[in-house]
Amino acid sequence: MAEVLVLVEQDAEGGLKKVTSELITAARALGTPSAVVVGAPGSADGIIDGLKEAGAEKIYVAESDDVAGYLISPQVDVLSSVAETAAPAGIVVAATADGKEIAGRLAVRLGSGVLADVIEIKEGAVGVHSIFGGAFTVDAQAKGDVPVFSVRPGGVEAAPQAGAGERVDVAVPEQAENAVKITKVEANVGGDRPELTEASIVVSGGRGVGSAEKFSVVEDLADTLGAAVGASRAAVDSGYYPGQFQVGQTGKTVSPQLYIALGISGAIQHRAGMQTSKTIVAVNKDEEAPIFEISDFGIVGDLFNVAPQLAEEVRKRK
Known part of the structure; x- marks a missing residue:
């Protein structure tokens, strides 16, 4: 062959x-x-x-x-x-x-x-x-x-x-004069969480999280599961989370084994970046949210009640 x-x-x-x-x-x-x-x-x-x-x-x-x-x-x-x-x-x-x-x-x-x-x-x-x-x-x-x-x-x-x-x-060919040179490199300062596109579990938050301060509920669940943190475009545009963590058509495309969406409505822009995830779990107060159309498991409820309970149950089983 x-x-x-x-x-x-x-x-x-x-x-x-x-x-x-x-x-x-x-x-x-x-x-x-x-x-x-x-x-x-x-x-x-x-x-x-x-x-x-x-x-x-x-x-x-x-x-x-x-x-x-x-x-x-x-x-x-x-x-x-x-x-x-x-x-x-x-x-x-x-x-x-x-x-x-x-x-x-x-x-x-x-x-x-x-x-x-x-x-x-x-x-x-x-x-x-x-x-x-x-x-x-x-x-x-x-x-x-x-x-x-x-x-x-x-x-x-x-x-x-x-x-x-x-x-x-094999040899690396000599670079052309017009090749783009790297003049400075600054390390991307990150935590202990896995890289978003490499993670087997991703927990993402959307506009429903409500503020940058409240995004800690997303981070807590992610850290409990050893997951990466993602955010919808609406959350990024609202200043809740840095743009480098945006999942969607204009952000990063992920396909983890487990994707948990907290307070994300499921607009097509977001779905384009995560729909190939193996298992999708969504938590949203709106039972008509489009995210439920592609979810394997859906919870209609307040993410601030559901996520902490889920994190606590995970900790008990560790």
């Missing part, structure tokens, strides 16, 4: 993000997954075993000090360079802000089609899109010899399948 290149995603500590295993799983529909690691010297050493366990038959390692100094272009250069020699059946990246740009640039570089934000890849270079707030799924055909796919984090359930993990070291 032909190779399928998968761009590896690493966290700030250099570990594998769970989306990498999802990408490798999705790539199997096209051929044999080959992971591509692009990073600073030594960045691949601690993740080789993890990539083998996820199912990578081959691991291309491109390490250079230049990688940390440039934005996007090293990944594009390495993937296109490997594609020229490996003749893969496709290239798979994560549908993150960076991943979507990498996919677009690669498609132009390779003269192939690109399918963005797919939730599944099928045989024959077919990608599945979730559209209209998750109301429909459509199949799209990517043209070109090396189609490029960006896969929504959480959209594919990872199915680890041990691979050979043969390491192949």
Whole structure:
């Protein structure tokens, strides 16, 4: 079977993000997954075993000090360079802000089609899109010899399948003069909660929370469950919570195992960012709220009564 290149995603500590295993799983529909690691010297050493366990038959390692100094272009250069020699059946990246740009640039570089934000890849270079707030799924055909796919984090359930993990070291091409350089980096100060798009449980609050101070009820339940905290656009626009935690069409797309919506009406803008969650629990005082249409479990009630009781019951069972 032909190779399928998968761009590896690493966290700030250099570990594998769970989306990498999802990408490798999705790539199997096209051929044999080959992971591509692009990073600073030594960045691949601690993740080789993890990539083998996820199912990578081959691991291309491109390490250079230049990688940390440039934005996007090293990944594009390495993937296109490997594609020229490996003749893969496709290239798979994560549908993150960076991943979507990498996919677009690669498609132009390779003269192939690109399918963005797919939730599944099928045989024959077919990608599945979730559209209209998750109301429909459509199949799209990517043209070109090396189609490029960006896969929504959480959209594919990872199915680890041990691979050979043969390491192949490749060079990072010299960066062009017009490549975008990174001149300064400031760490994103966060707490102990998991990253929103990586979390298996997400607890989100909406306009119904009422204020920034009252958002602590959302945080408390999230911390009890070891979950990430999200917010609807209405909550963010009202100043209840920072925009980096917004879930929705104009925010982040999540697909956790469990999504708890507190005081969220369920407008289509929000549903577009969380509808593929495996289990959805909604708490809202309005029994006609649209969120109940897609919920697996719905509670009509005051979130300030329900959430603390739920948190307390979880604590009892720990």
